Amino acid sequence: MGIAELEIERRDRVTHGDYVAKLEKSDSVAKLSWTDRGGVRHAEHTYVPPQARGKGVAEQLVKAMISDARQHGFKIAPDCSYVERYFDRHKDLANLRA
Template structure:
């Protein structure tokens, strides 16, 4: 599964929302959940079903969040351990980190 094949749906409910990846392999979905606090999106939880792990799904979810942060001008607080590790590995994103 390449990143191009991972379709991300954004569900934005103003103060919170999700980035959802529909998975070909199962009926389940992968999800990155966030909550907005004073203009900072707190990435609180990233979940990928066990059968879909290791295929770049979580990374695609974080990249969608990062792309929106660049476009919309908000900062990201990586409260979730996966998002925190992603930011630690990608130092070029430090300007987006809250």
């Protein structure tokens, strides 16, 4: 069973950033970190605390990054294994993959 739509904070520090979701009833956060190299955002690491795993949290972080890629015109290099598997499962995203 997935969790409700999360509020995701985008922390953009020009050359790198994070997509961060504060988890309900917890001080924990889930995060997808990226680094920009030549206009391509390299999704480097996705972390979800153990108590929130398997509930769709990482997927929502990836979807936030994909939404931004569509809106702002950048490509995503899925360096993180989770993001790579997500792109592999969603062939319709090939145009966003670097």
